[in-house]
Amino acid sequence: MICVENISKRFGKREVLKDITLNIEQGICTAFIGKNGAGKSTLIDIIIGNKQLDTGEIVDEDNLLNSQRMAILFQKTQFPKMLKVRELFELHQSFYKQVISIERFQEITQFDEGQLEQMADSLSGGQKRILDFALTLVGRPEFLIMDEPTTAMDIETREHFWQIIADLKRKGMTILYTSHYIEEVERMADHVILLDEGVIQISDSPENIRTNGSRSVINIPKYYHKIIESMDNDCKVLEKGHYYKIETNDVGKIADDLIRLNVNLNEIEIHKSSLLDIMFNNKDGVVEI
Structure with missing residues (x-):
């Protein structure tokens, strides 16, 4: 479990996170939701160590934030120029001790042999996004963090993506993600945290939110x-x-x-x-x- 305790963060005079306390349970899929500027991405950046907190602390009880156990899908997809898809896969393989096979990689991306030889930067927006997602899984992570994961995906690719996530959930992966799609929250989240102006307004299961907020x-x-x-x-x-x-x-x-x-x-x-x-x-x- 990752315990976020009394986290606050300012950028200049603006307080973007205000005394945030929450738990990310191991093996649970947690969704951060909130309007743009609510503090979702900043909170994720603090959890993974990309930004410093002003006050509070993060307790990683199960060592999930270890670089060999954690993978991150950022909101914007960017690849090095002049690298083929296969070369990117092999590069990411070199970062980890335990890796997925090229066959599993193709199963996730739905890329054929010809697409493996394409320049990654020449792919469509949706193809780049599913490729980026597949690359986060190369090292067999136990904790997956995703910021707006289905951005640029078409309906078919998004459905395939969530089928993979469902399989990862069944295998016990801990997942934290942000989304603007209600169907994604209802379909996959075990726990929903609503952030508004840097404050947690709601922290509950989708089922309880539906029942109690009707x-x-x-x-x-x-x-x-x-x-x-x-x-x-x-x-x-x-x-x-x-x-x-x-x-x-x-x-x-x-x-x-x-x-x-x-x-x-x-x-x-x-x-x-x-x-x-x-x-x-x-x-x-x-x-x-």
Whole structure:
């Protein structure tokens, strides 16, 4: 287990991490989520030793942060120029005592013999990303850290990627990753940590977040804006295209108000949503809760 205890970090006057305490359990898949600038990448950089912390400490009880046991997939993929895919694989093999075979490497990348002889820098964005991922697995790591791992992958490649992750989970690998995709969090994470402005807002399993954070969402056309303004309920109203999105824990009270105000109920939609859904309801990732 890796224990992060009371970590804080400043860049100039801006405090990007504020008294962060969490545990990364061995054999568990943990997802960091949060909007851009929430502190996810900075926290990962501190955990792996790329950035210095200002206060607090990190206790690595199982020696998972050893360079022979840990592998990192960074957010941006970059390869040395003029190196073939096979040469990159052989280079990474030279870094470790125990390595995967070229056959396993091809199974992960789905590259044929011809693609092994291509210059790595000439590959498509999705191919580069799956190659980068495969290279992180060359040394048979026990702790895998990934920052936005499926960036630039198409749907098919992303599905293949998560099948490999599922296999690694079954084998007991410890995994820590960041993501902006709700399906990835729900599908693979055993534990979710929501960071917002450098503070942990939520730390729980996806199942508990769905159960405990469940609420109702009402969609109502924008031409009812005067009615929306007259409502006195404790609810959150968001503008979404041609309609308002009302988030509430008391859908009955809202519905009663809409009926009283002569809203045509055939023009509104009501459905259940969860805190996990609401976290991912805009293009920038996690919204303020």
